Amino acid sequence: MTPERLQRINAMLDQRQPDLTVCMEGVHKTHNLAAVVRTADAIGVSDVHAVWKNEQMRVSGGSAAGSQNWIDVHSYTKTEDAIAQLKAQNMQVLVTNLSDTAVDFREIDYTKPTAIILGQEKFGASETALTLADQDIVIPMVGMVQSLNVSVACSVVLYEAQRQRQAAGLYNTPRISEERRQRFLFEGGHP
C-alpha cells in the first residue's frame, strides 16, 4: 500500500460513525441495495444491516463502486434478530414508514446512536418492524406519488443525520476502535 493510499484510508476511517446505521428489511433490487450502501459509505456509516427474505440475495457489486470492502454488512433472516442486535447496541431504532402517525424525519435527534430501518420496495416495512421499532418517521411529500424510491428515502434521512452530526462535532475526532481500524486496514489494504 502506498503512503498516499494509507493516508486516504485512515482519513476515511477517522470520519466513520459506528453508532449510525441502516437496516434494510427485504430490499432486493440490486440498484437500490447498491445505492444505499454507496450513500452510507459517503456519510461515514461503518455497518449496514440487512434482513434477507430470500437466501440468494446479498449486497452485490454494480454501482456500490467498491464501498463494500469498507462497510461491514450484517445479515439476518429474521427482523426480530436484527432489531434485537441493534437494541443491544443501545441504538434508537427508527423505521421509515408512510403513516399519518409517523413523525417528520427532521424532528429526530440523530446525534444519538441511531438505526434507520428501510422497508421493501413494494410492501414497505413489516408489522414486526413497526411494532419493535421505537419510532416511525416520514419524509414529507406534497405530490401525487405515494412514496419515494427506497434509496432516495435512505439518503434524505442520512444526510439530515450527517448535517446534525457535523454541527455537533461528531466528525471531528476518530470514533472507531483501534482494533477495527487495524482490521479495515488489513482487509481493505490487501484485497
Add this chain to the structure above:
Amino acid sequence: MTPERLQRINAMLDQRQPDLTVCMEGVHKTHNLAAVVRTADAIGVSDVHAVWKNEQMRVSGGSAAGSQNWIDVHSYTKTEDAIAQLKAQNMQVLVTNLSDTAVDFREIDYTKPTAIILGQEKFGASETALTLADQDIVIPMVGMVQSLNVSVACSVVLYEAQRQRQAAGLYNTPRISEERRQRFLFEGGHP
C-alpha cells in the same frame, strides 16, 4: 372525476413550485430517470428538463409511478438550449459537480428561482454545463466511493430546497397560474 379526487389534485397543485426545477443532462438509466421524476413530484417540482444525448431516450414508466402526468417534461438535444431556456426564466443555474471549487450545496439560497443540473451517470456534467452555469455545488462525502448515485444526489439537494422553501412560506399559497392549473386538471383528470 370524483369530488375527492378533484380536491386531492387541487391540493397538490396548491403546493407546486414553478420556479424550482431539475435539468438532467444525459441521465439515461431508466431507474434513475424514474427516481428523479418521482422525487421532483414529491417536493412539488412542476417542470423537469432533460437533455437527451440519444434520440430514443425519454422519461419512461416504471417506478415514476404515475407522476409523469403531473410534471411537464421539457426535452432538448443541446445543453446550451436547455440552459438558455432556464436563464430566460431568470433562474439561477446550479450544476452538481464533484470538484474542489464547487460550494457546499447547503450554502445556496433555494428560495430564489433555481434550476439544478444533474450530470450523466458515468461522465458527470459536461464542460458546456460547467461553463454556462452560475455556480457548481457539491454534496460532501467522507467515504471511499467517489460519487453518489445521481437520483440520490438529486434528492439530497431537492430536500434541502424543500426545507428552505417551507421555512420561507413558499408552500403556503398557490404559486402556479390559473391557466396551468386548468390544463393540469384537464390533462390529468381525463387520462
